[in-house]
Amino acid sequence: MTMEIASARTAVAKPPAPGLISRRVLGNVALGLVLLAVPFWLPLVGGYTDLASRVLIYALAAMGLNLLLGFTGGLSFGHAAYFGLGAYGVGLMLKYETHSILLALLVGTLVGGIAATLLGPIAVRRRGIYFAMITIAIGQMFYFLAVRWNSLTGGEDGLTGFSRHPIKLPGLTVPMGSVGFFYLVLVCFGACALLLWTVLNSPLGHTFVGIRENYKRLIFLGVRTKRYLAISFAISGFVVALAGGLNALLDNFTSPNTLNYTLSGDFLIIAVLGGMRNFWGPLAGAVIFILVRDYVSSITDNWMTVIGLIFVLSVLFFPLGILGFFNRKSAS
Amino acid sequence: MGLILLFNAFNGLIQGAFYALMALGLALILGLNNTINFAQGAFMALAAYFAFTLVPYTGFWGALIAAPLLAGVIGFAVETVLVRRLYSRKDPIYTLLLTFGLALIIQDMIRTIWGAQGKPLAIPGFLNHPLSNTYFFLTGYRLFVVAVALIGTGALFAVLRFTRIGIRIRAGNADLETISALGVNIYLLRTANFIIGIVFAGVAGILAAGQLGLNPTMGDALIMPAFVAIVVGGVGSLVGSLLGGLIIGLASGITTAFFPAASEVVIYVIMGIMLVVRPRGLLGQEGLFE
Numbered sequence: 001m002t003m004e005i006a007s008a009r010t011a012v013a014k015p016p017a018p019g020l021i022s023r024r025v026l027g028n029v030a031l032g033l034v035l036l037a038v039p040f041w042l043p044l045v046g047g048y049t050d051l052a053s054r055v056l057i058y059a060l061a062a063m064g065l066n067l068l069l070g071f072t073g074g075l076s077f078g079h080a081a082y083f084g085l086g087a088y089g090v091g092l093m094l095k096y097e098t099h100s101i102l103l104a105l106l107v108g109t110l111v112g113g114i115a116a117t118l119l120g121p122i123a124v125r126r127r128g129i130y131f132a133m134i135t136i137a138i139g140q141m142f143y144f145l146a147v148r149w150n151s152l153t154g155g156e157d158g159l160t161g162f163s164r165h166p167i168k169l170p171g172l173t174v175p176m177g178s179v180g181f182f183y184l185v186l187v188c189f190g191a192c193a194l195l196l197w198t199v200l201n202s203p204l205g206h207t208f209v210g211i212r213e214n215y216k217r218l219i220f221l222g223v224r225t226k227r228y229l230a231i232s233f234a235i236s237g238f239v240v241a242l243a244g245g246l247n248a249l250l251d252n253f254t255s256p257n258t259l260n261y262t263l264s265g266d267f268l269i270i271a272v273l274g275g276m277r278n279f280w281g282p283l284a285g286a287v288i289f290i291l292v293r294d295y296v297s298s299i300t301d302n303w304m305t306v307i308g309l310i311f312v313l314s315v316l317f318f319p320l321g322i323l324g325f326f327n328r329k330s331a332s
Numbered sequence: 333m334g335l336i337l338l339f340n341a342f343n344g345l346i347q348g349a350f351y352a353l354m355a356l357g358l359a360l361i362l363g364l365n366n367t368i369n370f371a372q373g374a375f376m377a378l379a380a381y382f383a384f385t386l387v388p389y390t391g392f393w394g395a396l397i398a399a400p401l402l403a404g405v406i407g408f409a410v411e412t413v414l415v416r417r418l419y420s421r422k423d424p425i426y427t428l429l430l431t432f433g434l435a436l437i438i439q440d441m442i443r444t445i446w447g448a449q450g451k452p453l454a455i456p457g458f459l460n461h462p463l464s465n466t467y468f469f470l471t472g473y474r475l476f477v478v479a480v481a482l483i484g485t486g487a488l489f490a491v492l493r494f495t496r497i498g499i500r501i502r503a504g505n506a507d508l509e510t511i512s513a514l515g516v517n518i519y520l521l522r523t524a525n526f527i528i529g530i531v532f533a534g535v536a537g538i539l540a541a542g543q544l545g546l547n548p549t550m551g552d553a554l555i556m557p558a559f560v561a562i563v564v565g566g567v568g569s570l571v572g573s574l575l576g577g578l579i580i581g582l583a584s585g586i587t588t589a590f591f592p593a594a595s596e597v598v599i600y601v602i603m604g605i606m607l608v609v610r611p612r613g614l615l616g617q618e619g620l621f622e
Binding site for chain 2: 069075077122125126128129130132133134136137138140141144145148149261265268269272301302304305307308309310311312314315316319
């Protein structure tokens with residue numbers, strides 16, 4: 001076991017950066033500062049805080065998906081299912097059980113994540129196009145469940161009747177207005193980014209990358225590739241479910257559309273557009289995708305065509321994504 | 333009870349014939365073009381709307397033939413301008429996302445041209461007439477759907493079996509590189525194959541519209557059962573897709589008799605069971621597209 005992981009590590013590990021503080025660390029610190037200051041500078045350039053929350057939520061979902069997609073090589077077209085399960089989990093908890101949004105988020109994340117953990121092993125039985133079709137179909141199963149199970153989910157009209165309550169910590173009450181909620185999203189985003197970063201730089205993450213790069217070879221080396229694919233599937237499911245829960249909190253509403261494969265398509269294009277081989281690619285993709293959608297839908301009824309064009313053009317001209325495109329430019 | 337069950341099973345089979353027709357078009361394109369055509373549902377809707385516009389001029393029968401061909405022309409343009417560029421990319425994600433984006437664009441175009449409201453598609457009066465009221469409620473239209481599905485499937489298999497292009501398509505499915513080396517223009521072949529797949533989608537779309545009416549998103553609800561049919565039947569086998577369509581139609585019909593709310597979910601359950609018991613599907617080839 002240790003041997004093949006060691007070889008996988010040498011295949012992907014980069015040489016240590018020179019100097020005490022590398023450019024990468026500086027970049028991440030700068031990114032963190034920019035994000036922390038969003039509520040202060042965004043209104044100045046004509047944005048609003050909820051829009052930033054939406055960007056971060058979609059970025060979080062796409063980053064979770066990207067662990068499976070970009071780093072393990074599993075093309076899931078059904079991750080909206082776990083997003084939607086997280087959303088319904090949070091909505092139902094807040095509506096019937098509790099006023100603590102942290103508890104609701106925990107439950108929503110667990111519901112979506114456990115579903116992914118249970119269904120991943122079925123999906124990873126096949127790879128490639130087949131894997132994509134299976135994940136879509138599993139996702140649509142939840143979609144139809146939500147549409148049909150009227151008494152619980154509210155059917156096609158969606159689930160309403162819950163709202164964000166202030167977070168009560170011992171000796172501290174955090175209000176959940178737009179700004180307060182943005183920081184909650186940011187904390188979740190940061191924690192998950194740290195988690196994904198840690199995973200990717202661990203032997204586990206190197207095994208994932210090995211599976212992406214050469215599936216057969218890893219089988220020959222004795223790695224249980226399907227098991228690792230399922231692990232990657234599960235981790236990404238938990239992250240996506242948390243994003244879904246946050247999305248329900250942002251809207252105080254959730255509908256079967258949060259389970260539908262069209263949303264999975266949105267997450268995929270966010271990852272591809274930003275650069276699915278780059279850690280921060282999905283964040284870049286989410287910024288572009290959400291801002292364009294927000295702007296275009298305010299000026300024309302044909303915004304779906306514009307979104308469709310984003311799909312077509314980014315597939316044709318930016319197969320490596322925006323970040324991949326610039327990285328290659330700067331490398332050459 | 334037994335009679336109701338029989339009736340629902342029969343209805344399910346009719347639905348299954350329809351799914352099979354959809355799945356065949358998808359499976360054709362998947363086989364030779366290595367593309368999951370997400371826009372298949374949008375092409376269905378497009379053909380149905382073409383038919384809607386053509387019916388006043390050509391009548392239903394003329395539209396049934398002309399509209400899928402028109403959709404085929406659009407399919408030709410899409411394949412030569414866009415899809416073709418991606419054949420060399422190994423990762424299936426690109427064609428998936430491309431056709432997904434195309435589906436959005438086509439849907440939006442339909443909405444802009446014909447409006448978002450649902451419309452009825454006029455079908456000949458005698459098809460609307462109930463054939464039997466005693467035990468089954470059965471309109472001629474449902475039988476007509478089965479007849480078209482049978483004719484379409486029969487024609488496809490005849491083409492694949494007996495014509496030169498059909499033999500090349502089958503050979504291409506087996507080994508594209510070799511037939512290319514033998515002098516077959518595989519780009520032309522793939523284009524032709526794509527068009528045939530779209531024409532199939534078009535016919536299915538018109539049939540669906542005759543029953544359910546037209547709306548821009550009509551394809552969305554129909555493409556998923558076709559995916560499931562392919563997974564159940566096995567990727568790489570057209571007969572498998574056919575069987576898969578019939579099986580899920582039947583299952584969905586029988587479930588309607590007992591537990592109507594689950595009639596959509598049951599096909600995914602069947603797919604799940606199939607994946608656990610026999611991952612490659614009924615007649616699928618091991619390791620294809622993996």
